[in-house]
Amino acid sequence: PVAGTTALRTLRHGGDLAGQQVLITGASGAVGRFQIQLARHQGGFVTAVAAARHAEDLRGLGARQVVEAIDLAEGPFSLITESVGGQSLACAIERVAPGGTIVMFGSSSGELTPVGFRQFVPDHEGARLQTFAYYTSGPGIGEDIASLLALVAAGRLETRVALTVPWTDIAQALNALRQRSFSGKAVLTITG
Incomplete structure (x- = not known):
């Protein structure tokens, strides 16, 4: 439930999303796909930041626009969910x-982001x-x-299993995860 509850709870920080512009970084990951x-479903207009190979899939989930880098996203955005950190977070502040x-709920880039007061004032005043x-x-x-299970049961929330392998092939699953060679969840099966 980590990805689903994280998506739900991070979006709550944006309040009522109906008619609002929402930017999601790391959009092809599990949390991003749920976001x-x-x-x-809440009526937000979503721009997703992800590699071009994920664009069609993410549009199918409801993204209005998919861009490869946050600096290509047109703003401003009422809510930005940021999981990359570093330069991505710096660009988010500008949008x-x-x-x-x-x-901010992650830092997959591993980069630090210097943040200063002057980045928010005057153009982004009141932003948090x-x-x-x-x-x-x-x-x-x-x-x-x-609530997430009810959405899944109603067919309004997709959970994708992209890789299913026997428990004995855990090394294969871990390598595929590290290489980000699929979009969705990995399931390890146990027989016997």
Whole structure:
């Protein structure tokens, strides 16, 4: 439930998304794929940042636009979910709307991002940078998982299993994950 609940809870920081511009970095990953669908269901207009090979798939999930780099995204955006860090986060700050929110929930680039007051004023005044940490327990987690399961059952939320291998082939699954050779979840099967 980590990817689904993370997607749901990061989007909540944006408030009512109906009619709002939403930017999602790392959009081809598990959290990003859920964020696209959930933001679209809430009436948001989603721009996804991902490699070109994922563009058709992400549009199928509800992204209006797919760009390969955040500096190609047209803004401003009321909500930006940022999972890359480094230069991506620096570009996100340049694209947040006044009063908008950037939810930082990862740093897959491993790069640091210097952030200063002057980046927000005057063009992005009132914008906020919100951090979010993953968790799968605590208040409301049961309700969040139930709401996600209801969307899956109704056919309104896609969960993709992209790789299924026997438990004995765990090395194959780990290599595919490291190489980012598929978009979706890996399932290891146990027989016997």
